[in-house]
Amino acid sequence: MIKVLFFGPVADRIQTREMSFEATPGITVSDIIARIAAQHPGALDMVSFIAVNQEQVQDRQTLLRDGDEVALMAKFSGG
Amino acid sequence: MTTPVRIQQADFSQDEEIAALKASSTRMGGIATFLGCARDFSDGRSVSEISFEAYGSMALAEMNKLRNEAIARFGLLDARIVHRVTTVQAGDNIVFIAAGAEHRAAAFDGCRWMIDELKQRVPIWKKEITPEGEAWVTQHP
Numbered sequence: 719m720i721k722v723l724f725f726g727p728v729a730d731r732i733q734t735r736e737m738s739f740e741a742t743p744g745i746t747v748s749d750i751i752a753r754i755a756a757q758h759p760g761a762l763d764m765v766s767f768i769a770v771n772q773e774q775v776q777d778r779q780t781l782l783r784d785g786d787e788v789a790l791m792a793k794f795s796g797g
Numbered sequence: 798m799t800t801p802v803r804i805q806q807a808d809f810s811q812d813e814e815i816a817a818l819k820a821s822s823t824r825m826g827g828i829a830t831f832l833g834c835a836r837d838f839s840d841g842r843s844v845s846e847i848s849f850e851a852y853g854s855m856a857l858a859e860m861n862k863l864r865n866e867a868i869a870r871f872g873l874l875d876a877r878i879v880h881r882v883t884t885v886q887a888g889d890n891i892v893f894i895a896a897g898a899e900h901r902a903a904a905f906d907g908c909r910w911m912i913d914e915l916k917q918r919v920p921i922w923k924k925e926i927t928p929e930g931e932a933w934v935t936q937h938p
Contacts, residue, residue: 723852725850725851725852725920725922726850726922726924726933727922727924727933727935730933764935767920769852769855769920772852772854772855772858789852789855789920791852791920792922792933792935793935794916794917794918794919794920794921794922795916795921795922795923795933795934795935796849796851796856796880796892796915796916796919796920796921796922796923797833797880797891797892797912797915797916797919797921
């Protein structure tokens, strides 16, 4: 399975903190985003940063594998 | 002795952090620190509390990278970064950064760089609780 995490403003908008998706061959970050957006229209509009296994990724075509942890995150506001 | 990079609920002691920094090297001649604390207003509204949330594992990893990069980039002798993730009220401490170097310039530059980078790179979010309601802050001035 692929675990998708939401925090702060994104978690509030989507009303959950975690989702799981089956790790089908060739599945990408973009595929996951499209599936979530279909279920929750507009909920990911504020996503500015994506991380896979705690590392930021720029390319939404990044391939995902079983056991990966994806985070879809709004702009940070710590400090 | 506490570790130099931490995310914690509890308040921190600046004196203890500075003492730990000093203990790392007797060559240290300059220490610059930044203390971020909670304001009671934002964008013209009064703020009663600020609540923080973090992607803990990634935030800690990024803060460790930041410290290592700052030490290498500015030739620091040591550095510390502590961020609270909890609900705070006006005046409460939020974040503490300390940079120790042989001379003041590197300490000032390293300290400034770490807090600026932290705001851009570390996955922590703040929610302001006001008399009119709650709102996540999504910019980092």
